[in-house]
Amino acid sequence: MRYVRLDTPKPISKIGLGTWQFGSREWGYGPEYERRAAEIVRRALDLGVTLFDTAELYGFGRSERILGAALGDDRGKVVVASKIFPLLPVAPVVQQRAVASAARLGVDGIDLYQVHQANPVVADTTTMRGMRSLQDVGLVGEVGVSNYGLRRWRFAEAALGRRVLSNQVRYSMIDRGPEEDLIPYAEQAGRIVIAYSPLAQGFLSGRYDATNPPAGAVRRANPYFLPENLERGTALIATLREVADAHDATPSQIALAYVLRHPNVVAIPGASGVEQMERNAAAAEIDLTDDEYAALVAAARAFRPVTGLAAVPRMVRARLGR
Numbered sequence: 001m002r003y004v005r006l007d008t009p010k011p012i013s014k015i016g017l018g019t020w021q022f023g024s025r026e027w028g029y030g031p032e033y034e035r036r037a038a039e040i041v042r043r044a045l046d047l048g049v050t051l052f053d054t055a056e057l058y059g060f061g062r063s064e065r066i067l068g069a070a071l072g073d074d075r076g077k078v079v080v081a082s083k084i085f086p087l088l089p090v091a092p093v094v095q096q097r098a099v100a101s102a103a104r105l106g107v108d109g110i111d112l113y114q115v116h117q118a119n120p121v122v123a124d125t126t127t128m129r130g131m132r133s134l135q136d137v138g139l140v141g142e143v144g145v146s147n148y149g150l151r152r153w154r155f156a157e158a159a160l161g162r163r164v165l166s167n168q169v170r171y172s173m174i175d176r177g178p179e180e181d182l183i184p185y186a187e188q189a190g191r192i193v194i195a196y197s198p199l200a201q202g203f204l205s206g207r208y209d210a211t212n213p214p215a216g217a218v219r220r221a222n223p224y225f226l227p228e229n230l231e232r233g234t235a236l237i238a239t240l241r242e243v244a245d246a247h248d249a250t251p252s253q254i255a256l257a258y259v260l261r262h263p264n265v266v267a268i269p270g271a272s273g274v275e276q277m278e279r280n281a282a283a284a285e286i287d288l289t290d291d292e293y294a295a296l297v298a299a300a301r302a303f304r305p306v307t308g309l310a311a312v313p314r315m316v317r318a319r320l321g322r
């Protein structure tokens, strides 16, 4: 395992574990998955993973409970990251919700407490006042944000009066927006970009195609899995396979190596089984050559999926099986 080179109290592994899948029916993994989830966490610990990401929203608290129980006595050794869903993120609410999350996780302190997304109405001034008081009493270690643009991230830092260590955003080969400003800022200021959906929810694994889309509500709502987009992704997946073969690796591992190339980026892929966790952890060791990286960038740029409003009628048709 590799770790980010930053002055954090505990090392942060380049590959973390995302746990939205835990206790969340919408992934369609069934009741058996809860036991597997605990095995995934234990295996991740064995492999040197130190970053475990959850949120109060995931399974309405079930993900936090499953993660906390699976970590057991190892909770204090790793970076437990959770998120507040900012329905009314004024200071007293932030404080209450952190206490509730810590109780579900079974921890005395949340190592990284993140604002799940920017609230369009409530300013970060009051949210960060709540965060600061949580840090002052030791219930929260580092503060983070999620789905923030650069301006608002920096505003949140000014409001907190301390570093907002991380911004958790969608970042993968086919969602490269963070490369424009968030990643350069993280590198220059000593912050971290946490890449969520780094496998584009499994699209980049190459496991799915137009005749074999994934099950579950989450991915039915993701336009990348429209038959047309799976078809359009064929050349990109072929490039991933080519690079993967040279490393005796899988397309998913190469997709992770792509985002991890930036020193201040960590990725938190979810996993449906222990073997995926093992492969994802191993991806932290893969170094892409400049030529390989350039080939991946070119293939990713050439991929033109149907997204946004244009995707809506197609998704309705796919849902109706037409």
Ligand SMILES: NC(=O)c1ccc[n+]([C@@H]2O[C@H](COP(=O)([O-])OP(=O)(O)OC[C@H]3O[C@@H](n4cnc5c(N)ncnc54)[C@H](OP(=O)(O)O)[C@@H]3O)[C@@H](O)[C@H]2O)c1
Residues within 6 Å of the ligand: 017, 018, 019, 020, 021, 053, 054, 116, 146, 147, 168, 169, 195, 196, 197, 198, 199, 200, 201, 202, 203, 205, 207, 214, 250, 252, 253, 268, 269, 270, 271, 272, 273, 275, 276, 277, 279, 280
């Ligand atoms: N802050 C936010 O707003 C936000 C939003 C979304 C996610 N997140 C966080 O980010 C985490 C990861 O994002 P995500 O779950 O949306 O997407 P992801 O990590 O890109 O995709 C996860 C899925 O990819 C497949 N997969 C994982 N490893 C694989 C491997 N080695 N080989 C083949 N397939 C593999 C699995 O599905 P199958 O095996 O079923 O194909 C798995 O459930 C979440 O768990 C959550 O913690 C945060």
